[in-house]
Amino acid sequence: MGSKPVHLKVFVDKKKKKVMFAEAEQDFVEILFSFLTLPLGTIARLSSKHEATKDIKVGSLNSLYESVKNLDNKHFSNEHCKIALVNPNSSSLSLCEMLKVNLNNMKSVDASVSTVSHSNLVFFKKNASFIVTDDLNVIPVKLDTSITLLNFLGVEYIDLLEERTIDFGLEEFSSLLKWSLVTNTPLTNLVLGETNPRSWSCSCSSCIKTSTTSNLPLISSFSTQRQTVKLLIQKSKKQVLCAQAGNIFVEMLFSFLTIPLGNVKRLTMDNSSTTGIDNMYNSIPSLGDGKYLKSDEVKSMLLCPKLASNYLRVTDLLPVYDKSISQGSFLKEQATYIVSDDLEVTFSPSISTISKFNTLGIPVGDVEVMEVSIGEQEALLILKASLASTSTLTDCLSSFKNAKSLI
Structure with missing residues (x-):
């Protein structure tokens, strides 16, 4: 569990005390996208394990999760029901097991022993580099979009920013996951050791519109039950x-x-949603045009992950x-x-x-x-x-x- 095979290069404005952006390879972005495959019960379990963010609550999710753990077994249909809630299964587990850091089962896989072929690609069809903004927009490194982004951020000279390389293992990704759910500056909170959620006027989604969710089908059961x-x-x-x-x-x-996080976002996200995880979710459709993501099935798995088949x-x-x-x-x-x-x-x-x-x-x-x-x-x-x-x-x-x- 001590292996930290994934690296992120961040660029910090020391005067503003803010991560302006980061440069990431596809292995980092794949793990970032895997957040969407995690059931909310797994997120609650992960968010309560690490001291750095233990006092930060993910809404009411932690209270709900703890109450299930504390509820007497006699109230459940059988012993497996409670286990299925406090340790929920993921429909994407077999694929996410091939990631270098798999938050689904909390194991870190060393690159040298990974079972994945073709340079350990899991979601992407080829090696690629990405810009990840502080609010978790994920943008392929291209000359035009990079210049547009830097101009919007007010970065005239990259050399004036402090460059840091951060090693990411299970603890760092778990903390980033939690910050992404409660703030629109998750990289700043993680990298600079902020202990409280911050708000920041810059939302990079407003300067580079990478995607839209308006064309995603919202499935409704049209249930009349009340x-x-x-x-x-x-x-x-x-x-x-x-x-x-x-x-x-x-x-x-x-x-x-x-319920996997991606499915929750599909069902509930609207224009008022401004956390890092919302921006990351909205980054995915533009990467599924055949150039980056392996297939439409992978794109669907991230944007609309299904419940595990045992439920x-x-x-x-x-x-x-x-x-x-x-x-x-x-x-x-x-x-x-x-x-x-x-x-x-x-x-x-x-x-x-x-x-x-x-x-x-x-x-x-x-x-x-x-x-x-x-x-x-x-x-x-x-x-x-x-x-x-x-x-x-x-x-x-x-x-x-x-x-x-x-x-």
Whole structure:
């Protein structure tokens, strides 16, 4: 695990304290693209392992993942269900095993013993060099695009930038993955040791439009299934304290952990999405024109990765399953669960939950019970918010339709 076979050359503006861009070979970019094949459960597991970014939360994903780990085994249909959530399988595992650093199973493969032929190419058809911007736009090295990019960044003389070569192994790629989900300056945060997400006015996607996702088909199941959930809301702050929900809603939340990141982005990304992972996702279509990516199948695997074949259809609230997949469930018998604002799922009596609110100084008179109906649209809103917010239910509250107060 100590091998660090992948290198990245970064160019730093010391005055601005910012990585302006990086120069990468195809092996680095392939591992970068493999982020999209990772199930959200794998991302949650990786993001909690490394001290450098341990305090940075990937929305509510970490809380959801930890609650699954902590939930008593007796609530699951069998012992394999819980394992399939905390250690989710990837449909792209066999291909990603050929990468020099495979985040899917957390093993680092030395180039000398790799089973890949043709210079260890996995996603690409030939060796190539790329510019990777701080906000993770990936651009092939060409004279015209390089000059356009440098002019936009205000870089008149590359020699004035500090050049560093960074060795990337499992820990570095895991940290980059986490930063890419929470900021649009992931390279700066990683390379310069920033501990908090930064915002930066420059979005290189605005100066070099490498691709568009507007032509990607959004698959919808057109499911009519809906689930009623009761929300306990602190009226004075208009904040969701928790939800009281049954199996259908909780199965949907648990299924988040099995969905590959690329599929999540396909279903939820819009013009307001500005993190590094969004920019990287948008870089891929232009590389699939036959010049760089091996095939349309590889392009589809990155932009729309499928769930692993061992997962049955546990919810009809999300359009992520093939219609031919049999119905299944992670949970055993019907029960009532408490879901916190940051998606922590617990099996708890209602009285103990109310006592917890009192301990926090929230009087019963300040608590309103609201009933909301969750369908496919609402489920996708929750999925999107789960990667960006630690108050997922509150952030989605105004978008829930057919909400009615019960008090």
